[in-house]
Amino acid sequence: MHAPTESAKPTIGFILLAGALTAFGAISIDFYLPALPDIARDFGATAAAAQLTMSAFLAGMAIGQLGWGPLADRVGRRPPLLAGILVYTLASLALARVPSIEALTAGRFVQGLGASAGLVIARAIIRDRYDTTESARLFSLTFLVLAIAPMLAPTAGAWLLAHSGWESIFLVLAAFGLIVGLAALFGLPESRTAATAAQAAHETPLQSYRAALDDRRVLAFVGAGAFNSAALFTYVSASPALFIEHYQQPPTAFGWIFALNALGLVIASQANRAALNRWSPAFVARKGSAAALVFATVLLALSVAGVDDMVVTMALLFLGLGSYGFVSANASALALGAMPQRAGSISALIGAGAFLFGALASAITAPFAATGPLAMAAAMAAGFLGAMICIRIASRA
Template sequence: MQDAQLKAAPTAGERYTPGQRLRLILVLGVLIALGPLTVDMYLPALPAIRDDLMTTEAAVQLTLTGTLVGLSVGQLLIGPLSDAVGRRRPLLIGVAVHIVASIGCVLAPDLAALGGMRVLQGLGAAAAAVVAMAVVRDLFVGMAAAKILSRLMLVMGAAPVLAPTLGGFVLALVSWRGVFVVLAVFGVAIMVMAAAMLPETLPQERRRRGGPLGTLRDCSRLLRDRPYVGLILVAGLAMASLFAYVSGSSFVFQQVYGLDEQQYGVVFGLGAVGLIIATQCNVRLLRRFGPAQIMTGALLGGTLSGLGLLLCAFTGFGGLVGLLVPLWLVLAACGLALPNAPALALSRHGEAAGTAAALLGAVQFGVAAAAAPLVGVLGTGATSMAVVIAGGMAAATLVALLVVRPWQVEAAPTDEGTVPH
């Protein structure tokens, strides 16, 4: 096993100088940002798209679901491909698809065309997401990987802060189609940066040569690993809570609480502050606690906060502030759970990092894709959003306790002693 060899020698990432590591984090951060920006930047425009294309709120929310489906399916395709041919080529091709799809969104004449282009956008963004995760696993394991992912989660928190706010400013100048012009330009910038600055991290001797059958064997082995399956489900359910907020917030804040597009962008950004703070606190917490301990504590706290959110939404207690406080705490819990669950899962399977990252990403965005329209089906009020958020956190906690069994994962051989504490 590749992970067993890592005990005898430092990983490639551990040999990086501080400057090289910072440069890597910056490049991976830009890649990680593509998915959240693609998903979130057009959120303030959902009511405008509904009116312009003469459709319903639930139908417009399906364009968000389409993006998440593309992110999910795309990772299943790109992950194994990156294990076979390396990380760079699938990444560059995927970003090119994203650019073309963004231009297609600009030109979309109706909701069906927009939905189709959003699926393609998700497929393209999937390349950036899965390659970034696989590169982390190529270079780091265990707590070192959790620390790098915590830094990247800063981007995952900052991107939702910037995306709706930027989208709101764009909408103040042009129509909703201008949002997709900005995404196309961002895709071009990512392609140039990745081509110039991201090295190939998967050498020829570590590439998978089994073809489709080999990929199926890898997937079968991964799915027989109970803790790995539990960990990716935990990550998916936590992501579902996050995207229940993403999909429902524009209607809740703008229609229920009367905020305009720019005010919504500011409030949405403030909600992500908890996520940002928590991800950076995670780096410090890892000095004293293991990733599984932090993940479990975060999920328990997130479940309690989700129940508080549901109570405030149902009763109207505290108005907008009463809704935002427990919501902020749920996002903070996600900021602690999301770096640690993937780090624990990927540390178990370094020999097939691309496939392991692909299954992780597919489950994350697949479950999130189911959560997004569920909010619309239940209604556009605060209670509907709170039900899905609280349910996702509670389900993630149950999976962690019953399937992952974190007291066992913390001592797993593949995560013990692989990196210096």
């Protein structure tokens, strides 16, 4: 157990490893997005059934974090982190040999359970070491590593799909899990604080969750992250059908389109670091959520009016997703900062809320994605509106 080292600057190695742990979810989604039409065809399944494999992964991410978070508070960060990465790696290997779409869906759920350990525990480790504002800056830095996944993964996945089939995508994910697991095993020391250990020793996971949710600030910032993620995952799940089927773009072109929109997230996440030198995390999150809502609402209004132009859709998605980058890191840091002694449990609530809302939003919008941007725009606007309301509630708590 260690005391927080808030004055220490994070090393490049720590930033890269924390980013890789956080990227388990993103890379596992984005890498195989171009393969969804081929997966549906090979198993004789509908496009909606193929989309549900992603919803299953998101559900696994949501449920898994609820278990890993309190466990990391109780036994330390390293044991559950390494166990989760092992589950992820083995599930990825198994997914390369599944016989049916149902088995693929079940396997993706298990893969999500394992992947969730990296995301939830990486956030807790950052909070162990740094205060709220520095955590927000570091979340933005790890987001830079995280954002490389949607910039490169769909293009790489499309290349693998063309040359080796969709099964090879899961073999690459297994290799990713192995490499990150070894890096964590040998390069990531235990960071759980004495205060966290003492708190966890005197309460059950349910008591920890209840105490966290009784705090209005924690509840509101967790809600902001959940609604924000619903908007993001709506885009992620709808974009393959929207661009490949509706706009008739080849999978390779979709990879570049997806990367371009991810660039907006990269720019915003780094601009967020600069903004935090002048304004508080809460102020930046408020302004970012309002901007995201404006861009999503414009896309919705144009869709209702019958304007369906791919370039216009891409531009508004670029701006809206960029605005997301000013909300996510700050909301997470503010939620964790409200009760740092329960960092694992609150990190689990952040992640579970994000992926649960994301899974629901993607499942609802998936059947309509190939018909145009209307359903996606409506769900994104609703998500950004919910995030903005939650941030305003938290600011008054």
